[in-house]
Amino acid sequence: MAAVAGFLQLNAxxxxxxxxxxxxxxxxxxxxxxxxxxxxxxVQAVPMTALTSFSIGxxxxxxxxxxLSRMGATSYVPDLISMSLLRELGPLLVGVVVIGRSGSxxxxxxxTMKVSEEIEALEVMAIDPVRYLVxxxxxxxxxxxxxxxxxxxxxxxxxxxxxxxxSLDMNTGAYIMRLIASATPLDLFSGLVKSFxxxxxxxxxxxxxxxxxxxxxxGVGRNTTGSVVTSIISMLVANAILTAVFFFxx
Amino acid sequence: MSPSDEPIIEVRxxxxxxxxxxVLNGISFSVRRGETLxxxxxxxxxxxxxxxxxxxxxxxxxxxxxxxxxxxxxxKRAELDRLRLRFGMNFQFGALLQSLTVGExxxxxxxxxxxxxxxxxxxxxxxxxxxxxxxxxEHLKPAEISGGMRKxxxxxxxxxxxxxxxxxxxxxxxxxxxxxxxIDELTLDLTRKLHMTAVVVTHDxxxxxxxxxxxxxLGAGRRAGTVIARGTPDDIRNxxxxxxxxxxxxxxxxxxxxxxxxxxxxxxxxxxxxxxxxSY
Numbered sequence: 001m002a003a004v005a006g007f008l009q010l011n012a013x014x015x016x017x018x019x020x021x022x023x024x025x026x027x028x029x030x031x032x033x034x035x036x037x038x039x040x041x042x043v044q045a046v047p048m049t050a051l052t053s054f055s056i057g058x059x060x061x062x063x064x065x066x067x068l069s070r071m072g073a074t075s076y077v078p079d080l081i082s083m084s085l086l087r088e089l090g091p092l093l094v095g096v097v098v099i100g101r102s103g104s105x106x107x108x109x110x111x112t113m114k115v116s117e118e119i120e121a122l123e124v125m126a127i128d129p130v131r132y133l134v135x136x137x138x139x140x141x142x143x144x145x146x147x148x149x150x151x152x153x154x155x156x157x158x159x160x161x162x163x164x165x166x167s168l169d170m171n172t173g174a175y176i177m178r179l180i181a182s183a184t185p186l187d188l189f190s191g192l193v194k195s196f197x198x199x200x201x202x203x204x205x206x207x208x209x210x211x212x213x214x215x216x217x218x219g220v221g222r223n224t225t226g227s228v229v230t231s232i233i234s235m236l237v238a239n240a241i242l243t244a245v246f247f248f249x250x
Numbered sequence: 251m252s253p254s255d256e257p258i259i260e261v262r263x264x265x266x267x268x269x270x271x272x273v274l275n276g277i278s279f280s281v282r283r284g285e286t287l288x289x290x291x292x293x294x295x296x297x298x299x300x301x302x303x304x305x306x307x308x309x310x311x312x313x314x315x316x317x318x319x320x321x322x323x324x325x326k327r328a329e330l331d332r333l334r335l336r337f338g339m340n341f342q343f344g345a346l347l348q349s350l351t352v353g354e355x356x357x358x359x360x361x362x363x364x365x366x367x368x369x370x371x372x373x374x375x376x377x378x379x380x381x382x383x384x385x386x387x388e389h390l391k392p393a394e395i396s397g398g399m400r401k402x403x404x405x406x407x408x409x410x411x412x413x414x415x416x417x418x419x420x421x422x423x424x425x426x427x428x429x430x431x432x433i434d435e436l437t438l439d440l441t442r443k444l445h446m447t448a449v450v451v452t453h454d455x456x457x458x459x460x461x462x463x464x465x466x467x468l469g470a471g472r473r474a475g476t477v478i479a480r481g482t483p484d485d486i487r488n489x490x491x492x493x494x495x496x497x498x499x500x501x502x503x504x505x506x507x508x509x510x511x512x513x514x515x516x517x518x519x520x521x522x523x524x525x526x527x528x529s530y
Contacts, residue, residue: 027362113347121345124305125407126331127362 003212010208013130014138021131033136041102041137042144046151048097053152056089057081057159065168074168078175079182081160085153086187087246091194092239094152095202098145099231103206106137107227110210111220119211129211138203145199146192153191190246194239201234257316258283258415258447259304264313266299266475273299274310275475279466286441286448288458290497291468292506296475297451298342300468301419304449305339306330317415335363337415338408342423344400346392346407352379353388356407363411378406383432398425405433409440416440418450422457434460455498459483467494470506 022028064080110133113119122129157179164170209227213219259281266274273296281287289297302308304315306322315322317337322330338359346355356375360366366374379385382402392400401421408416418437422430434457440446441461452458458465465486469478470493479486479494486494496504503509510518 116348117341117343117345118347120307121339121341121347123307124334124339125359125362126334127358128331132362 003208006212007204007208010130010134010211011204014135014204017128017131017135018139027131029131029135029139033132034139037136037140038144040105041098041140042148045098045101045144045148048101049094049148049152050155052093052097053085053090053155054159056093057085057156057161058163059159060084060089060156061160061163062167065163075170075174075178077164077168077170078160078178081157082179082183083187085156085160086183086191088191088239088243090149090153090156091191091198092235094145094149094195095198095235096232098141098148098199099202099206099228099235102141103202103231104224104228106203106206107210107224108220110134110207111213111223114211114213115216115220134207134211137207138200141203142196142199145202146195149191149195153188186246186250190242194242197238197242198235201238202231205231205234256283257281258285258318259287259449260314260316260319261304262314262316264300264303264315265311266296266303266308267311273475274303277313277468277475277477279477279480281447281449281464283447284441284445285463286437286450286461288462288465289449289451289468290453290458290465292470292497293453295468295470297468298419301417301449301451305337305417306334335411336413337417338411338413340401340405340408340416340418340421342401342419343397344392344404346400346403348392350391351388352384352390352392352395352403355392355403356388356410359407359410374410378410379403381409381436382406383429398429401425402429402433405436412444414446416446416448418448418452420452420454421450422452422454430454430457433457437461455500459487467497469493 017026017029060081061077064077065074068074068076068080110119113133119129119133122132161172161175164175165172206227209223209230213223215222257280259279261280262278264274264277265272277300279287289300291297299308303310304317306325310323313323317333320329320333322333325333346352347358350358353372353375354361356378357371360371360374375388376385379387382405384399384402384406387395387399387403392403395403401424405418405421408418416437421437422433425433437448437450438461441448441463448461450458450461462483465479465481465483466477467479467486467489468474469476473493479489479491481489486498489495493505495501496506509515
């Protein structure tokens with residue numbers, strides 16, 4: 001319960017620093033730090049995201065082709081790729097990549113800072129750790145996760161294309177046309193909403209786990225594991241809820 | 251200049267319990283402007299915990315702490331932050347931000363809490379690093395300098411905003427004798443010339459008697475968490491309390507025993523079984 005209360009409190013504090021503090025004469029969140037975190041969380045995750053998305057696009061196309069070829073419907077392979085990637089697999093897989101790569105790093109970094117009294121030093125210098133450390137990481141996460149998802153979708157389509165083009169002898173133009181025809185704006189929109197929510201969850205959970213470290217190096221390890229596990233579970237639960245919302249909204 | 255009568259820090263009946271364990275048990279003292287208070291006591295006697303209470307990092311179980319006449323134990327975060335701008339804290343291991351360079355660490359309070367021109371901040375950083383004998387180290391990361399240097403950077407950062415009140419947690423432990431003297435001289439300069447008030451936690455007796463104008467000694471064993479002696483350095487030096495004498499002379503055996511008596515040893519080791527009526 002204490003963890004949930006801490007999590008909600010951190011959410012409120014982050015929102016305070018973005019939407020209330022700048023208008024109350026308090027120092028704003030530093031733009032340069034947000035950019036720095038965007039590079040660490042987003043730009044540096046590009047190769048890993050590309051590799052994951054390409055391989056998923058590739059395998060999706062192969063699996064789909066195998067099943068659909070029995071019915072002589074391999075021309076529908078791009079439809080299946082576009083829907084699965086845009087709505088489900090894109091946000092989820094990029095979310096897992098970001099949790100493993102950046103969420104854990106944020107927890108370990110903040111946890112080590114807590115253990116070595118750096119967080120306390122910031123507080124004593126009247127620098128709010130939520131403004132200085134949490135807010136830039138949070139904002140970077142909610143901006144970069146959707147951006148990575150869009151990027152990952154494109155790379156996934158390229159993975160699918162490689163099978164359609166070289167194994168199913170589908171024309172590149174036909175593949176693109178099929179993708180465009182099958183995808184609706186709601187597919188993309190639902191994926192982006194999901195990735196925004198995932199970014200929010202990963203950002204706040206990883207920071208809260210980092211700031212709540214106690215007990216030295218062992219505590220840092222424990223909370224980093226906890227951060228990854230909690231982030232993945234929360235992401236899966238949120239995914240199910242959002243899928244249901246979009247399913248019934250249609 | 252003689253210290254004024256205005257108390258800058260006033261601690262009354264401070265009690266802190268962690269679960270069943272009482273770490274601080276009714277601590278009271280006050281510090282006036284321009285004084286340097288030394289907090290002494292054996293390892294684990296609650297010195298650092300006491301300091302953490304005064305800087306507002308820990309809330310006491312009961313008791314009152316007033317800084318600049320304001321009660322900080324019940325203070326709101328925003329008000330405490332305003333008060334914190336008036337004091338500097340030098341942590342035991344420096345507590346520097348590892349991701350920033352030495353220069354950026356010293357500049358941090360200025361960058362975050364003031365709207366000073368970057369050119370002036372650079373100048374202040376150089377001046378403060380010069381004070382602690384670390385000119386030219388601005389561009390190194392904390393991981394690239396020694397532990398003693400990190401402590402000195404911590405001190406430079408603590409005085410970056412020219413605070414009225416300076417807290418130091420073991421500022422000279424692990425430093426060579428020359429650097430210890432430099433840090434002591436710096437503390438003396440700050441208190442005498444700038445009329446800064448200082449609270450220093452230390453084990454180092456030479457340093458303590460060199461810079462202290464007031465001292466308190468925290469007890470060990472049965473008297474743990476209480477003030478067993480207070481006063482000027484001369485009062486402490488002439489204290490009749492044998493535990494204080496043992497502490498300032500650094501003797502292994504005394505009221506805080508080196509070894510337990512055979513009876514006590516057996517009781518402590520096997521007390522549990524003995525209670526059950528077993529004989530030895």
